[in-house]
Amino acid sequence: MVAVDGPSGSGKSTVSRRLAAALGARYLDTGAMYRAVTWAVLQAGVDPTDAEAVAKVAGDARLASGTDPAHPTIELDGVPIDVEIRGPEVTAAVSAVAAVPAVRRHLVAQQQDIIADAERIVVEGRDIGSVVAPDARLKVYLTASAAARAYRRSTETDADLDLTAADLARRDRLDSTRATDPLARAPGAEEVDTTGLSVDEVVARLRGLLGE
Ligand code: C5P
Numbered sequence: 001m002v003a004v005d006g007p008s009g010s011g012k013s014t015v016s017r018r019l020a021a022a023l024g025a026r027y028l029d030t031g032a033m034y035r036a037v038t039w040a041v042l043q044a045g046v047d048p049t050d051a052e053a054v055a056k057v058a059g060d061a062r063l064a065s066g067t068d069p070a071h072p073t074i075e076l077d078g079v080p081i082d083v084e085i086r087g088p089e090v091t092a093a094v095s096a097v098a099a100v101p102a103v104r105r106h107l108v109a110q111q112q113d114i115i116a117d118a119e120r121i122v123v124e125g126r127d128i129g130s131v132v133a134p135d136a137r138l139k140v141y142l143t144a145s146a147a148a149r150a151y152r153r154s155t156e157t158d159a160d161l162d163l164t165a166a167d168l169a170r171r172d173r174l175d176s177t178r179a180t181d182p183l184a185r186a187p188g189a190e191e192v193d194t195t196g197l198s199v200d201e202v203v204a205r206l207r208g209l210l211g212e
Pocket residue numbers: 008030031032034035094095096098099124125126127128171175
């Protein structure tokens with residue numbers, strides 16, 4: 001079990017998928033689960049800041065996470081929503097939904113079940129090493145300069161660089177200051193600054209830390 005945490009644009013997804021494939025492990029993107037609940041909230045016409053209504057939607061949502069690192073998927077009530085969860089509406093609302101304690105309890109329990117069923121798994125998110133799997137064999141906290149993170153995200157999404165930088169700063173602030181399970185380096189986590197490193201270099205460093 002490898003826990004990979006860090007802010008948006010730190011390289012978590014690319015690195016975690018590549019590491020999982022190299023290790024013959026499963027891969028779980030917990031951000032996709034928070035995004036899927038957010039999609040359900042928006043579809044239901046619920047205000048993302050209405051904690052009680054959001055918790056109800058989360059409790060009723062049937063999520064299914066596919067954990068193949070070559071083809072990770074997410075379904076809500078049997079319907080694939082991989083494209084929908086990457087849209088700007090979901091990105092704008094996800095930090096509010098992820099701040100609701102009942103949503104976190106619900107999704108953390110699901111994530112722990114998925115981890116328990118897997119022989120080897122790489123899990124990425126914001127609270128994996130601190131809350132979801134504090135006993136992970138390796139805990140990593142990926143960082144990168146704000147400029148590098150905004151540049152990577154804007155090339156991935158084709159979005160304007162300044163708008164992307166502002167969105168990342170906003171989500172970092174919300175994710176790091178929320179009361180429940182804020183984004184933070186977990187005790188015992190190895191911090192890796194990916195600024196200026198290629199994906200191969202980061203994966204090689206993590207394999208070195210694992211001794212594999
Ligand atoms: O990783 P990604 O950018 O897709 O995550 C979307 C949002 O989900 C984050 O901004 C954060 O608010 C939330 N999240 C979280 N805890 C996790 C994973 C994601 O709060 N373990």
